Amino acid sequence: MRPATSPSLLRLGLTGGIGSGKSTVAAFWRAAGHRVIDLDAHSRAVLDVPGDGVEEAVSRFGERLRTPAGTIDRAALASIVFADPAARDDLEHIVLGRVDRAVAEQELEAVAAGERLVIHDSPLLLEKRLEADYQAVIAVLARREDRIDRVVRDRGKDRAYVESIMAAQVTDLERIRRADRLVLNTSGREILGRRAEHALAVVTAGLVDSAVR
Numbered sequence: 001m002r003p004a005t006s007p008s009l010l011r012l013g014l015t016g017g018i019g020s021g022k023s024t025v026a027a028f029w030r031a032a033g034h035r036v037i038d039l040d041a042h043s044r045a046v047l048d049v050p051g052d053g054v055e056e057a058v059s060r061f062g063e064r065l066r067t068p069a070g071t072i073d074r075a076a077l078a079s080i081v082f083a084d085p086a087a088r089d090d091l092e093h094i095v096l097g098r099v100d101r102a103v104a105e106q107e108l109e110a111v112a113a114g115e116r117l118v119i120h121d122s123p124l125l126l127e128k129r130l131e132a133d134y135q136a137v138i139a140v141l142a143r144r145e146d147r148i149d150r151v152v153r154d155r156g157k158d159r160a161y162v163e164s165i166m167a168a169q170v171t172d173l174e175r176i177r178r179a180d181r182l183v184l185n186t187s188g189r190e191i192l193g194r195r196a197e198h199a200l201a202v203v204t205a206g207l208v209d210s211a212v213r
Contacts, residue, residue, distance in 0.1 A: 008111070009117070010204065011107075011133065011134050012134055013120050014120065014125075014138050015122055015123060015140070015175070016175070017172070019146070019150045019162065020147055021150075022140045024189070025192065026119070026121040028192075028196045028197065029119060034117060034119055034200070035117065035118045036121055037103055037106050037120050039121060039123075040121070040122075042102045042103065043096075046099065047074065048071050054070065057091070064076070106118070124169075125137060126178055135207050137181075138182070138203060139176075139182055139183070141176070141185065142184075143186065147166070181203050183199045
């Protein structure tokens, strides 16, 4: 990830583990008029939308991965890259460069519109050690069992799947240690919304104060 497109643009990172409510917080902020860039959505689009990303993946990994819809068979690709670190590196090169370009375009749009703030909804921000790309990082936390129940209920996944994803992500203790501000998702949607609004207001106010000193 490159530095923010403009020195006047504040870039905040939003992260959280699977089932934490991070996407709900992002939706609150988006509804309030903030520009929230979903990095995971951009990443998925590289392989889920016919285009040059799909063509490069097919060129690297084989025509057999192309689905009838012209996208990439993710399950087949996963079986390749999980077993081959070099293949995984190649996939990251295909995906991440395009994600960076898409994000830069949205940041340029923000600057052109006179906006001062962009928020990156980035599930792997801490796992990829990208804190330095942001003026501040906000992490969403929730109880482990609540997270598991939420994913099982809302996404139709089983408990073993959720626990395997959790095992690959940083722990909540790491999130507490490395994030600049926390949003606790422990008391229902309405309270989560108020906590998210408060956390964003506190962080942005602190950044603006620092910038004018």
